[in-house]
Amino acid sequence: MNWWVPIFVIVPLGGAFLTAIIGSFSQAFGRYFTSFLLALVTAFALYIMFTPIGTMVYRVGGHELFDTIPIAIYMVMDGLSLYLLVIINLIGFLSAFYSISYIKSFTSENYYYTLFFLMVAGMNGVVLSGDIFNLYVFLELAAIASYALVAFGIDKEELEASFKYQVLGGISSLLILLSIGLLYWSTSTLNIADISGIIRQNGSPEFIKFVSVILLTGFGLKAAMIPFHAWLPDAHSSAPSPISSMLSGVLIKAIGAYVILRLFFNMFAITYDISLVITIIGTLSMVVGVLLAIGQWDIKRLLAYHSISQMGYVVLGVGIGMLVIAQNGPRTVAAFAIGGGLYHLFNHAVFKGLLFLNAGAVEHSTGIRDMKRLGGLASKMPVTTSTSLSASMSISGIPPFNGFFSKLIIIMAAIQAHYFVLAILAVFVSIITLASFLKVQRFTFFNKEEEKWNLKGIYVKEVPFSMCFSMIFLAVLCLVLSVLVVPSVRDIVLTPAVNALLDSTVYSTTVLGY
Amino acid sequence: MTIIVQKVTQMMCGIIFLYGIYIIVHGHLTPGGGFAGGTIIAGSFILLVIAFGSEFLTLKKEETGSSLLESGAILVFLAIAAAGLLIGGVGIFFVNFLPKGTVGSLISAGIIPLFNIAIGIEVAAALLTIFLALLIYKEEST
Amino acid sequence: MTIYLLCIALFLVGLYGVVAKRNLIKMVIGIAIMEYSINLFLILIGYVKGGTAPILSADGAQRIFVDPLPQAMVLTAIVIGLATTALLLAIAIRLYKKYNTFDIREIKKLKG
Numbered sequence: 131m132n133w134w135v136p137i138f139v140i141v142p143l144g145g146a147f148l149t150a151i152i153g154s155f156s157q158a159f160g161r162y163f164t165s166f167l168l169a170l171v172t173a174f175a176l177y178i179m180f181t182p183i184g185t186m187v188y189r190v191g192g193h194e195l196f197d198t199i200p201i202a203i204y205m206v207m208d209g210l211s212l213y214l215l216v217i218i219n220l221i222g223f224l225s226a227f228y229s230i231s232y233i234k235s236f237t238s239e240n241y242y243y244t245l246f247f248l249m250v251a252g253m254n255g256v257v258l259s260g261d262i263f264n265l266y267v268f269l270e271l272a273a274i275a276s277y278a279l280v281a282f283g284i285d286k287e288e289l290e291a292s293f294k295y296q297v298l299g300g301i302s303s304l305l306i307l308l309s310i311g312l313l314y315w316s317t318s319t320l321n322i323a324d325i326s327g328i329i330r331q332n333g334s335p336e337f338i339k340f341v342s343v344i345l346l347t348g349f350g351l352k353a354a355m356i357p358f359h360a361w362l363p364d365a366h367s368s369a370p371s372p373i374s375s376m377l378s379g380v381l382i383k384a385i386g387a388y389v390i391l392r393l394f395f396n397m398f399a400i401t402y403d404i405s406l407v408i409t410i411i412g413t414l415s416m417v418v419g420v421l422l423a424i425g426q427w428d429i430k431r432l433l434a435y436h437s438i439s440q441m442g443y444v445v446l447g448v449g450i451g452m453l454v455i456a457q458n459g460p461r462t463v464a465a466f467a468i469g470g471g472l473y474h475l476f477n478h479a480v481f482k483g484l485l486f487l488n489a490g491a492v493e494h495s496t497g498i499r500d501m502k503r504l505g506g507l508a509s510k511m512p513v514t515t516s517t518s519l520s521a522s523m524s525i526s527g528i529p530p531f532n533g534f535f536s537k538l539i540i541i542m543a544a545i546q547a548h549y550f551v552l553a554i555l556a557v558f559v560s561i562i563t564l565a566s567f568l569k570v571q572r573f574t575f576f577n578k579e580e581e582k583w584n585l586k587g588i589y590v591k592e593v594p595f596s597m598c599f600s601m602i603f604l605a606v607l608c609l610v611l612s613v614l615v616v617p618s619v620r621d622i623v624l625t626p627a628v629n630a631l632l633d634s635t636v637y638s639t640t641v642l643g644y
Numbered sequence: 645m646t647i648i649v650q651k652v653t654q655m656m657c658g659i660i661f662l663y664g665i666y667i668i669v670h671g672h673l674t675p676g677g678g679f680a681g682g683t684i685i686a687g688s689f690i691l692l693v694i695a696f697g698s699e700f701l702t703l704k705k706e707e708t709g710s711s712l713l714e715s716g717a718i719l720v721f722l723a724i725a726a727a728g729l730l731i732g733g734v735g736i737f738f739v740n741f742l743p744k745g746t747v748g749s750l751i752s753a754g755i756i757p758l759f760n761i762a763i764g765i766e767v768a769a770a771l772l773t774i775f776l777a778l779l780i781y782k783e784e785s786t
Numbered sequence: 787m788t789i790y791l792l793c794i795a796l797f798l799v800g801l802y803g804v805v806a807k808r809n810l811i812k813m814v815i816g817i818a819i820m821e822y823s824i825n826l827f828l829i830l831i832g833y834v835k836g837g838t839a840p841i842l843s844a845d846g847a848q849r850i851f852v853d854p855l856p857q858a859m860v861l862t863a864i865v866i867g868l869a870t871t872a873l874l875l876a877i878a879i880r881l882y883k884k885y886n887t888f889d890i891r892e893i894k895k896l897k898g
Contacts, residue, residue, distance in 0.1 A: 133729060144722050150715040154708065263859055270866045277873055281880075289881050290893050296877065297804060300817050300870055304824050307863060308797075311828045314856070364896045675841070679865060774872050778879065785883060 134178065135188040135205045138215060138254040139268075141171055146247035153240025160243030161230050168223035168250065175215045178207075180622060185209075185640050187260070195642070200321045204260030206641055209626025213472065214257045214388055217479050221379045222250045228487055228600040229372040231593070232494060236283055236370075245282075249275040249376065253384040260641060262310055263320050269306075269385050273299055273352075276381055280369040291364035298361045302351035309344040312337075323638035326397045330635075335401075342404055345393060346411075353386020355445065356415045359438050366437065367430035371490020374430060378437045379483035383475055387444055394452070396630075396637040402456040409449030413555060415442030420559050424566045427501050429489045432570065433482065436525070439559060440478045446552065447471025447540040451631075454547050461632070463546050469620075469628045470539030477524070477532045477611060484521040484604040488514055491593045491601065492574065496583075501570070505577030510590045513598045515575045517605040522571055524608045526564035532611040645695045653695040660688040668764035672753045678760040682767025689768070690775050700783050707776040714769035721762040724755060789830055796823035810878045810888045814871065821867040825860045832856035 145167045149160040189202035207215075226246060233242050252272025259265045277299065281292035314320060316337060317328045329338065351358040362382075366374050394404060419439030426432040451467035454460070491514045492507065493499055508515045524531035527538075537560055544553040583590050592598070614620055630637065667674075668681030693703075751757075800823060803816025832853030840851040878888070885893055 136729075140722065140726055144719065147715040147718045147722075151712055151719070154712065263862075267862060267866070270869075274866075274869050274873060281877055284880060286884050287896055289877055289884065290896055293810070293874070293877050293881060296870070296874055297813060297817065300874075301801075301804070301820070303866075303870075304797075304817075304820050307824050308827065310859075311824070311831055311856075314859075315831045318853075320855070368896065673841075675839070677861075679861060778876065781879065 131183065132186050132188045134174075135186050135207050135258060136190070137174070138171065138219075138258060139251055141167060142247045142251035142254065146244045146251065149240055149247065150244045153243065157239050160240040161233075164226040164243045164246060165223060165230065167247075168219060168226050172216070172219040172223050175212065175219055179212055179216060187641050198642075199319070200324055200642060203264055204321060204323075204641060205258045206260035206637075207258055208630045208637070208640070209628075210388070210391070210472075210630040211257045213476070213623065213627040214384060215254060217476055218250065218253050218257065218380045218384055221376065221479050221483050222246075224483065224600040224603060225372040225376050225379075225487075228375075228490075228597050229370075230596040232370065232372055232490060232597065242279070242282060245275045245279050246376075248272075249279065249381070253380060256385055257388060260322055261320055262313065262322055262325070265389065266303075266306060266310060269352075269389075270303060272381065272385055273303065276373075276377060279373045280365050280377070282373070283370055285368075287364075287368045291368035295361045295365040298351060298358075302348045302358075305344055305351075306348035309341050309348065312341050312344070321641075322392070322397050323641035326635075326638045327642070329397070330399060338398060339403070342394070342398060346390070346404075346407065349386055349389050349393075350411065353382050353390065353441060353445075354415075354438055355386075355411050355441070356418050356438065359415070359419075362438060363431050363434045366434035366486075367428060371430075371486055371493065374434075374490070375483040375486035378434065378486060379479040382437070382441060383444075383479065387441065387475065390445075391448060391631060395634050400452055400456050400634065402453070405449060405452035405456045408445060409453060409552075412442050412445030412447075412449045413552060415439065416446060416559050417442075417555060420562045420566070424562060424569075428499050429492065429501060429570065429574065430486070430499060432566065433485050433489060436563065436566070437478075437482055439563065440474070440482065440525070443537065443540060443556070443559075444471045444474050444478065446556065447474060447543065448631075450540075450544055450547055450549060450552070453549075455632075455634075459547065463543060465628055465632055466539065467543035467547065468631055469624055470536055470543050472627050473539060473614060473624060474533075474536035476614075477536050477608075480604055480607050480611060481521045481524040481533060484517060484601060484608065485525070487597070487601050487604070488518040488521065491597055494593055494597070495590050496588055501573040504574050506575075506582065507590065508575045510583070511575075511592050513592060513601060517601040518575065519571065520605040520608050522567040526567050527560045528564075530612055531608055532614075533608075535612050535615050645697070649695050653691055657688045657692055660691070661685060664688065664764075664768075668760055669757065670750070671760035672756050673750070678763030679767050681760075682764040683771065685764065685768040686771035686775075689772050693775070693779070700780070703776055703780055703783070707773060707780060710769045710772045710776065714766055714773060717762050717766035717769065721759065721766070724758055724762070790827065793823050793827040793830065796826070799823075808889050808891060810881065810890060813890075814874045814878060817874065818867070818871055821863070821870070825863055825867075828856045828860050828863065 145163065149163060153160045185206065185208040188205040188207075190205060191202050193202040195201070226243075229242070229246075233239055236242065249272050252268045252270075252275060255268030256265055256272065259268060277292055277296045280295060281288050310320075313325060316333070317325050319325060319328065347358070354362040366378050369377060390408070394400070394408070398404070416439050419435055419437075419442055423432050423435035423439065426435060447467050448471040451464040451471065454464040454467065489499070491511070492504070495511060496504065496507075498504055520531070524533040527534045529535075537556065541553050541556050544550075544556065614623060664681045664684035664687075666681075667676040667684060668678060671677035671681065797820050800816045800818075800820030803819060804813050807813060807816065832855065834850060834852050837850045837852035840854040840857075881893065882888060887893075
């Protein structure tokens with residue numbers, strides 16, 4: 131059963147190059163093949179999640195432990211990896227299905243699907259890798275594919291945004307490589323479980339702090355935390371819309387937030403200083419993101435700034451859990467906080483993906499992205515309006531949508547851990563998010579100006595079937611995901627992920643076997 | 645390019661190509677391997693294009709060919725690696741399933757020489773595709 | 787210890803090139819210099835006093851070898867650097883065709 135683990139990397143890689151070969155003869159092959167293959171991988175991931183298997187450890191190459199030193203390359207699928215695999219492949223499948231009609235108007239369509247497969251393969255590899263240098267290789271694969279995808283339709287704005295993204299992303303990748311080199315220098319091994327064991331026995335605290343700060347800078351830039359957020363508004367607003375939803379929905383989570391969680395919980399020991407820094411970064415992202423967002427008049431730029439704010443919620447929840455563990459507080463409070471953060475991760479992928487797909491649908495029909503010039507679309511585009519309403523209520527935290535439950539859990543955990551200032555800030559940010567999305571809904575869909583479209587000569591109608599299908603699926607998922615609070619479903623989906631982070635030393639004993 | 649450059653290139657490009665193949669095939673015995681040898685082979689082709697120039701349409705045909713060759717080489721690499729999953733007995737990705745001979749002879753070390761050859765072809769085709777793509781873009785937009 | 791500090795100094799030279807220069811191509815060269823400095827740092831980590839190249843010979847004589855793992859890491863990092871530089875240059879060429887200049891002070895259509 132262990133051989134199921136590399137399938138998640140082999141299938142998208144093979145699909146990418148198969149699309150490149152066959153796509154140069156027939157352009158339509160890549161369209162349907164991508165959605166089909168990603169649907170199969172998502173179904174496989176869901177099947178593994180609902181059968182009780184536990185942690186799967188796979189040694190690539192089959193080399194056994196040599197005198198208790200791990201010499202093979204390890205791939206580990208535990209609760210947290212499986213949770214993220216489901217998110218990545220689900221949003222990937224829906225974005226690929228949406229781009230069947232959206233990308234038809236671009237040239238060289240088969241290269242788009244090749245790069246899309248490579249991005250999904252890279253993200254799957256990051257989530258599954260148990261070896262720190264393998265994680266860097268897959269991270270670069272996903273990042274370089276995303277640089278090329280942001281510049282895909284070759285307008286002036288997309289090229290400038292892609293160049294800015296590439297320079298900042300390149301610097302952060304080099305900082306990550308520097309920190310990998312420093313870790314190898316002090317521990318002379320590359321396996322995450324082995325490094326954690328050696329650091330626990332004889333690591334010097336100053337050196338660990340030095341490497342932690344460089345790692346936090348590098349991965350904080352990939353996860354778009356304040357003050358490393360400067361590339362995100364340009365890159366996410368100028369990309370084609372299915373790529374925006376992939377970037378904002380899964381890329382900043384899989385190569386940003388997931389790696390921070392994995393390395394700071396399971397590799398380094400949790401100390402008070404680093405937890406304080408992570409919580410402060412999360413709070414700053416939350417507040418500054420929403421304050422920068424409320425003044426925007428371009429739909430996609432506003433959504434990109436809100437991504438920064440919602441990722442701040444996730445890091446805040448996890449940071450509170452880290453602080454409670456570092457101060458030897460009650461374990462239930464820490465589990466509550468980390469569970470809230472991870473639940474918000476899934477919710478954000480779903481509703482932010484849906485919001486970007488809606489913005490793409492509006493742009494596809496009317497060609498305008500400035501909210502001051504839009505209005506009155508509710509009667510002409512009913513599917514887009516209703517799904518956008520569902521996503522806006524979800525992000526603002528209105529019951530019974532899923533955003534309400536995850537924000538409630540984070541605020542309650544902050545109150546239980548006696549951080550009242552953070553709880554008040556979280557409520558304040560949620561109110562401003564609600565105001566911001568009321569503005570989006572009014573100016574885009576519900577202004578009573580239907581006749582202005584006939585005057586301008588633009589014929590506005592509903593978007594084609596494949597785009598509607600993805601949007602309706604995600605909107606239904608917004609309601610269905612609130613069922614994750616029910617204890618029986620939560621024990622299958624969320625609790626293995628939380629336990630993988632909470633018992634920090636269980637990771638190394640499971641992987642190495644001693 | 646002048647006649648001196650063209651004559652020297654005519655004589656040397658075959659030797660450079662053969663040197664690249666030597667570095668690839670002896671990758672498990674001497675330093676080098678797939679990537680370095682592939683770069684040398686790409687260098688010999690790029691030298692030909694720089695010294696002699698080319699018609700625009702021939703370049704487009706070359707670029708399609710090298711792009712297909714690159715994707716084909718990676719699929720061969722993935723197929724050899726995934727064949728380890730199907731070999732009976734132990735189903736492990738990337739396992740070394742061919743017999744390993746004596747240390748130091750050319751045909752030894754299992755599947756590593758096959759990997760070197762696949763990577764060499766892939767890297768050469770990829771570098772040639774990048775060069776031809778940039779050249780075609782410059783030609784068609786002046 | 788001075789060798790490692792010189793590698794970090796080379797990294798800072800590259801960072802200066804990215805931050806302070808106005809030409810797009812000079813920024814690309816700055817990123818390339820940073821990447822070479824990190825590769826150099828990785829190889830210097832694996833040095834063992836009195837070691838030789840880590841190649842097994844046919845007669846199996848045991849000698850002191852330098853660490854081969856950073857050399858494998860650097861091979862991979864060189865390939866990744868090639869991909870990064872190629873993509874940066876492709877975008878830079880297309881930017882030149884659209885804006886007719888390499889100066890980044892002219893290319894500021896996205897702000898706010």
